[in-house]
Amino acid sequence: MLAGTATAAGSPPPQPSPHELSETARLADRRSLVVGDRAYAMGDESGLYPATGWHIRGEMGGFWTQPIKVLDGLWFGLDGKWLGKDTAAAKYTSGHGYSRIDYPGAVQVRRTDFVPDGLRATLVGLTLSSPTAKTVSLDVDAHSELMSSYPWGWTTPSAADANLPDTGAYGNGTLRFREQSSKHDYAAYVGSSLRPTNHALGPNHRGPQDPAVICPADGTTPARCDDSLVGKGTGGRLTYDVDLKPGKTKTIWFAVAGSDAGPQAAQRDYDRALSNPDKLLQAKENDRQQIDQMSAVDLPGDRLLQQSVEWSKQNLADSVQEARDLQIRDVNEGKDYPAPVGTVGTARWFGAGFPDYPWLFATDGEYTSYAAVAAGQFDTVKAHLKALRDISDLLNARSGKVAHEIIPTGDVYFGSNQSAGNTDETVKFPSIVALLWRWTGDDRFRDDFYDFSVRNLQYVYRELDQDKDGWPEGLANVERSGMGAEKLDSTVYLARGLRDLADLAASRHDRKVEQWATARAKDVEARFEAQWWVPQALGYADSVDDPANPANDNTPIFQRHWTGVTPMEAELVRPGRPTSPLASPEHAATALTQRETACYTGEFGLFHTGTGPTSDPAGNPGASCDSVVSQVKSERSIFSLNTSIMAVAEGNYGRLGPNQQRVYTTGNARIQLDPKVWETPGAMPEIAPSPDSAANIGRPFYDRSMTLQAWGTYGILWPVIHQQLGVDPDLGHGRVSVVPQIPAGQPKVAGSNIRLGRGAIDVSARLAGKEIRTDLTVHDVKAAFTIGAVIPAGATLNDVTLNGRATPYRVVTTSRGTEVHVAARGSATLRITLA
Known part of the structure; x- marks a missing residue:
């Protein structure tokens, strides 16, 4: 109706939308x-x-x-x-x-x-x-x-x-x-x-x-x-x-x-x-x-998760912001206000959270990018990366360091060359470039961001490894006191970033950068477990090298922060090997099982900092699940990002069960969709109601966490599209792998209009009796396809057919379990019969 117009009495009343x-x-x-x-x-x-x-x-x-x-x-x-x-x-x-x-x-x-x-x-x-x-x-x-x-x-x-x-x-x-x-x-x-x-x-x-x-x-x-x-x-x-x-x-x-x-x-x-x-x-x-029609899923065994996929796509769309003529200046955490160093004409980004963080962040945007590519929202990912690069290069004189927090005015609160971090977002940047390149096959995009990606990692080795031990220094995701100079999450994301940069370099025939990045990646990977695993903690150290203790030379510091999950969350793409996280399968199983305990997990997901023995005067308010005495107190606040990290980590190791990944996907889905829990219907918040963080609706409006925070969508869209449906494109190299894993006890997972490049695919996987069936329909995607499935643990193969005919196949052991792979030229139906 136009303003001031009327509707006839005979018109039927508007019906509630199913999308409300x-x-x-x-x-x-x-x-x-x-x-x-x-x-x-x-x-x-x-x-x-x-x-x-x-x-x-x-x-x-x-x-x-x-x-x-x-x-x-x-x-x-x-x-x-x-x-x-x-x-x-x-x-x-x-x-x-x-x-x-x-x-x-x-x-x-x-x-x-x-x-x-x-x-x-x-x-x-x-x-x-x-x-x-x-x-x-x-x-x-x-x-x-x-x-x-x-x-x-x-x-x-x-x-x-x-x-x-x-x-x-x-x-x-x-x-x-x-x-x-x-x-x-x-x-x-x-x-x-x-x-x-x-x-x-x-x-x-x-x-x-x-x-x-x-x-x-x-x-x-x-x-x-x-x-x-x-x-x-x-x-x-x-x-x-x-x-x-x-x-x-x-x-x-x-x-x-x-x-x-x-x-x-x-x-x-x-x-x-x-x-x-x-x-x-x-x-x-x-x-x-x-937006709703892209990456549309059918999950009959988990309708709550299906609904969360729907609303998470909308949450991403609701997070897009744009500003013009940003005057770039380093305000040094609010202490200074110098003249601007330059102007960025247009910036467009995923706003981190509303109402207090609707601006441009590197950390938030990098995690959110995984959700966004799974949702087919490629353009905003590219725009977000462009804004970060353009602003960071102006601010930091092309050093390669990525700015952390940029207000839409152009004022940069944190992230200049003089700031102590954030190392993790600088080493993550090449991985997001590689991510979008693999999902789009866009070589122009790759070429546009390649130089900055190279400078990202060169900066880290030049400026943030002063003791030359290969572990990056500087602040990272956990903004808490008592941490060592070198952080776990920065190390993990550096390992991934090096492999991704090597892949980008190889595709451009830049042998020098490829060799440089590969050599450093191999060094980090070879020494990682010995340096960072803490057996008595049943997990990885949060940091090493306490700057307050000169005698502490790379001694692990264990504080039970959520970043202890990152070795299981970040996947590394390595030539000739199945894609897998940095953590060894044995340590991953131990660490994930530990994180599922009451010391780390509450009703709605993963605590920021788990409970256990501590020397902090506040004492230990919860259970103890290891013998290590931490120097910091627990923080039983459940951030939707932390829960997302855990959901993704579980999926990387094929742990999709009701007491594994589903705990965390359900946690994030409930704070978004459960009327007993939500604040704003359909909006994924920053922090769930938690033992140490009361529900927002009981707090003053001027003292609340965000009612919509984009990063929580990572723990919904990526587990469904990439892990359960098994969509793993590498269009930069002309390949697409589709290897679903059906969660135990569920009959089917399916998704349609999953965007790849300029086309899309539909995927369906069913388990009926002894037969697993994967259906793939390809719409305008030119690539060599691998179609398959993860078979249940302990199962043995009897027969494999493609489009009704016997076909050659490979059995591949990955971090997810045992996978069956078959080459396909496009749309296909794969049937796997178990003995």
């Missing part, structure tokens, strides 16, 4: 979120806007368009009663690319929010219906907060130093807000295609949240605030008379548009958003339907 999830309880305690690539909005699920987030305390919610905030909120009142306060919300619904809130009453209201991709604007539609003819007075309050995403609350300068007072005006039916200085011109437009009958301007206009409760900078803080001390916004109200007819609905669309390039740019996107909101909503739904 709804919540009715504690809506005011839950965050809502709608995202487009140029804007996003967050409030609560009743339609109000509590002060949210902590980077700029209380200011991370509301309406944003990177790199600025636009509004604190947008409130609606009907005949003097504010929706969400005087008229309670009855239901909140998350859809693919949109949200809805239903309000019952004499006049029923359905609110629909979405953000059109490509526009710096958010659209909100109110659909009104009444059983009797009436004219209602509709008030719309808007409170501006034009503010840059950096500086933050504690940095120098701070957000309070940088934020300037907004001004408000009314013109041609719209509220217009502006914040100007000699260096910037921020603007916002708010309004509808309907003509208001009245308007007002003033410092408040927060609907039912006036007078505002202000979050103090420190000290005792109310459980719920409406604004922050940093806020310097202003407000306005638009009032409309809306005629309603019995038995008909009327939809009115409102737009919030913003720009960091002045009011004309804001008005352009405002006008485009309101030109045809229904068409834009249909385009959004169509785009999301296409």
Whole structure:
């Protein structure tokens, strides 16, 4: 419907979509979120806007368009009663690319929010219906907060130093807000295609949240605030008379548009958003339907995981952000604010998490890339890598070091040449280049990123191995005290990165780099187990070489962090050998079994830091599963990334059972899909409810972890597409392997439209009695195919046929178990009969 139009009484009521999830309880305690690539909005699920987030305390919610905030909120009142306060919300619904809130009453209201991709604007539609003819007075309050995403609350300068007072005006039916200085011109437009009958301007206009409760900078803080001390916004109200007819609905669309390039740019996107909101909503739904149709899976033995695949693909799409004209500067963890070293014209990326981390990270993006290629979302992976490379080269003078955390302004909080890390994301970068090259076969892409990939690993050996022992130094994933100079995860990802760089080099006939990377990879692999395995811990050391103890020369330091799983998680591609993780099969089995215990695993997945003997004054709050005395306390917070790492590690060793991988895929799926657990329906959060991390809905809005964090999708999409369905492309070399493994006790796993290069494949694997059947359908993928299956442990082969005929086959032992491989030219049906 166009703004202000009506629907005939005879039209059937809209039916619930199968791609929607709804919540009715504690809506005011839950965050809502709608995202487009140029804007996003967050409030609560009743339609109000509590002060949210902590980077700029209380200011991370509301309406944003990177790199600025636009509004604190947008409130609606009907005949003097504010929706969400005087008229309670009855239901909140998350859809693919949109949200809805239903309000019952004499006049029923359905609110629909979405953000059109490509526009710096958010659209909100109110659909009104009444059983009797009436004219209602509709008030719309808007409170501006034009503010840059950096500086933050504690940095120098701070957000309070940088934020300037907004001004408000009314013109041609719209509220217009502006914040100007000699260096910037921020603007916002708010309004509808309907003509208001009245308007007002003033410092408040927060609907039912006036007078505002202000979050103090420190000290005792109310459980719920409406604004922050940093806020310097202003407000306005638009009032409309809306005629309603019995038995008909009327939809009115409102737009919030913003720009960091002045009011004309804001008005352009405002006008485009309101030109045809229904068409834009249909385009959004169509785009999301296409995403849903890629990597569509059928898992009759695990419908929860199947549903999580569906929503994880949407979570990835909801994480895409874009900014223009980023001014690149090293702010040195908030201590400095120098002149920029250069400008990046456009950056596009997977935002790490909402509301406090919607910007560009290397660590997050590298893990998320595995989920994204499995979902067929190649373009954003490439864009993310390009943004990291372009910004890192400017920031670090082409040293090869990858920047860690980049705000959409271009300010780099951490990751310059002067920073102590993060080593892991520098050594991971070549692996993500190799990953995308293998899934796309795009040699141009490979060539574009090859030089930077070479410089990544050369930098590590030049700058981050001062003792020349081959173990990389510097900070890594675990940002905790007490660790040694050389970290396990950096070592593991270095080993993988060296092999991947060697593969890239070989494909380009760069013999020098290939030999350099291969020699170093072989050195790391040969010495790894002897250096890092701690027998009494039943696992790998978290780090070695304690800098506080000069006598500690590569003595293992064991602290039970989640990174102890990485030797089983990262797969190494080695010529002439099956792809497998760095950990030996024997040590992997021991370590994974240990991590499945109550010392490391809770209801929703893997703890950040396991329990056990410790010298820390806090003591040990949980079980003890080894005899090593750690110097740090446990941290029984379950991050969706940690659980993902464990899910992937289990799958790498064929451990798909109900007490193995399924524990971790189910953990991540439940925090996303279980109404008893979720905060925002369908959104994978950063941290699960855990013994040491209470559920977000019980915490103040300004003191929560992220309600949507992209990295958790790694533990859903990669285990299903790559491990259970066995899709393992190497299109850079013209090969594709499809070797499914059906989880024990399940009859079938299947996936369709799994994107490879410019084509796709469908895969199905069934186990019925003594027969395993793998069906492969190829759509426009030119490659040499290997089709097969992982056979159950202890089973023996009786017969193998391809397309109904006896065929040559190979039996290959891998880290997953015993695999049967058959060469195929394309679409094929493989039947394996067991004795």
